[in-house]
Amino acid sequence: MDCSGFQLFWWSIKLVGLLVALLVARGVLWLVNLLWVAPRFDPLRNLPGPDASAFHSHFCSVNDPDITPELYHEWTSKLFGKTFRYHGYGRHDYRLMSFDLRVVSHVLTSPVYQKPWQTRAYLGRLLGRGVFNMEGAEHKALRKLIGPAFTAQAVKGMSSIFLQKAEELRDRWDALVSANGSSTATFDVAHWISRTTFDIFGLSGFDYHFNALHDExxxxxxxxxxxxxxxxxxxxxxxxxxxxLPIVERIWPDRDDKITQQCLKTIRDCGTGLIQAKRETYMNEKSDDKDILSLLIKSNLSTEPSNRLSDTELLDQLSSFLFAGSDTTALAITWCLHILSHHPEIQSRLRAELLSSPTPDTVTSSKRNSICSVSSTSSVMQADTIDALPYLDAVVRETLRVSPPVHGTVRVATVDDLIPVSSPVVLRNGKIIHENEYIRIKKGSFVHIPVEGLNMSEEIWGPDARQFNPDRWTSLPAGATPPSFPGLANLMSFSFGRASCPGYRFALLEAKVVIATLVTQFVFSPVEGIEIGKYNSVVTRPFVRDRLDSEGFQLPLRISKHTD
Incomplete structure (x- = not known):
């Protein structure tokens, strides 16, 4: 190598070394700022809350529905008050949590707070860019577009599907109990309910027959x-x-990555075909189909061309609806049956209300005279009858209160902000943030909305807040005032504000129809010798303690035929 070549090589080495040194220095500065500098100037630092060691996290505590009812009660009533901070990924990571409804309302209604990019990316990987992981003007426009699919009238138009599939499930269970050679059998109700709601949403969402109740x-x-x-x-x-590190999944996918990609392709291929067929039918025949996909296509075609969704975007909405409309409603029904099995007096009272309420056409058989049977009369009239039953309504709402399908949610501040409080906050230095004053929060800070915790707050629901009591809905405590949904009275299970669930009417009516159909036919009891726990993933699923790793999510119940 001549002298000039050696010098060029040497300067190249120096340049690479300098770049590496700069990257290392930047990394060290970032780490120092993250762990020591930024936390010292974080306004949440002065709030009350649990302490932790350097890399201790409170995530396991605040996200575990098996312990949070007692934990939240202790934190709010005995230690920190309504508004406090806890540690996320370590002592440096301050996160705000509040049981003050003014704080919660501000966070959920202000455009300053959005779902974290991590949440949107995780859901987007499985569901695409649906309404549940969009933000800003895009989210607002999409809510307006999908609104017609979830009006009270549109939901009632789907009630015949709810009734049909509820009766199919009833008949399958009746056959299972009879096949057992007695009037009683034990099986996993969570699995069966999930199959039912999947069928219901297949038909009401896309006019598509999954037939999961008969063949999986x-x-x-x-x-x-x-x-x-x-x-x-x-x-x-x-x-x-x-x-x-999403690139790792693309370059070196493991077995689960490959299965997920295959599944996504299957779902998208089918969805694309459904959308094309529905659009052609509507364009050629002006179809009057009432399924959600048809209503979405009609709504989409009626908007300005520049605001219309592409087929991919329509498919993303359907994937989101399928998840929200199937899994969450299935869990609400499953938890309701579980709770009823532990409260036989409430179960009997509900059954008596159902059996004493005739269908509009009043048939002769006592079984067929209950409202849970599909008759020749209008399914809309039947749905109205079921929906209006006061004790059934109270049981469903109380189930959603104590066992919400979604345990909690998170928002992130996109700019520095001042959050108003309605209850005093005693800071660590002894100073007090009084009512109508503000908590300062910096850009990038996370706010945890404890859905289950608010649903069981004694401040809102009274001293028996952690007990299942449907009668509370006939005489709500003074603190339980309606937020966005009339009559839902601080029930956080559907959230409220900009990100409230657009399909709450759909979920409530579907749950009522299925529960009414099953409770009139069967008696539910706990299985002796097992204990059911709650596991929080994206949603809160049931499992048998000490069997989660070997048997997965399930909720077995002892089911007997009801006899008059």
Missing amino acids: SEEVYSAYRRMFNISDKATHLRVLKQLY
Whole structure:
């Protein structure tokens, strides 16, 4: 190598070394700022809250529905008050949590607060860019577009599907009990309810027959279940890899990555075909179909061309609706049956109300005379009858209160902000933030909305807040005032504000129809010798303690035929 070549080589080495040194220095500065500098100037630092060691996290505590009812009670009533901070990924990571409804209302209604990019990326990986992971003007426009699909009239138009599938489930269970050679059998109700709500949303959402109640081999149903089974069991490290190193999944996919991609392709291929067929039918025949996809296509075609959704965007909405409209409602019904099995007096009272309420056409058989039977009369009239039953309504709402399908949610501040409080906050230095004053929060800070905690707050619901008591809905405490949804009275299960659930009417009526159909036919009891726990993944699923790793999510119940 001549002298000039050697010098060039030497300067190249120096340049590479300098770049590496700069990167290392930048990394060290970032780490020092993250762990020591930024926390010292974080306004949440002065709030009351639990302490932790350098890298201790409170995530396991605040996200575990098995312990949070007691934990939240202790933190709010005995230690910190309504508004406090806890530690996220370590002592440096301050996160705000509040049981003050003024704080919660400000966060959920202000455009300053959005779902974190991590949440949107995780959901987007499985569901695409649906309404549940969009923000800003895009989210607002999409809410307006999908609104017609979830009006009270549109939901009632789907009630015949609810009734049909509820009766199919009833008949399957009746056959299972009879096949057992007695009037009693034990099986996993969570699995069966999930199959039912999947069928219901297939028909009401896309006019598509999954037939999951009769055969679980249908390819889209199978793909969806395999994909979310993998997601539900994902380790924390796996989720971090998917969020922060997605290139690893693309370049070196493991077995679960490959299965997920295959499932997504199956779902998208089917969905694309459904959208094209529905659009052609509407354009050629001006179809009067009432399924959600048809209503979405009509609404989409009636908007300005520049605001219309592409087929991919329409498909993303359907994937989101399928998840929210199937899994969350299935869990609400499942938890309701579980709770009723532990409260036989409430179950009997509900059954008496159902059996004493005739269908509009009043048939002769006592079984067929109950409102849970599909008759020749208008299914809308039947749905109205079911929806109006006061004790059934109270049981469903109380179930959603104490066992919400979604345990909590998170928002992130996109700019520095002042959050108003309605209850005093005693800071660590002894100073007090009084009513109508403000908490300062910096850009990038996370706010945890404890859905389950607010649903069982004694400040709102009274001293028996952690008890299942449907009668509370006939005489609500003074603190339980309606937020966005009339009559839902601080029930956080559907959230409220900009990100409230657009399909809450759909979920409530579907749950009522299925529960009414099952409770008139069967008596539910706990299975002796097992204990049911709650596991929080994207949603709160049931499992048998000490069997989660070997048997997965399930909720077995002892089911007997009801005799007059």
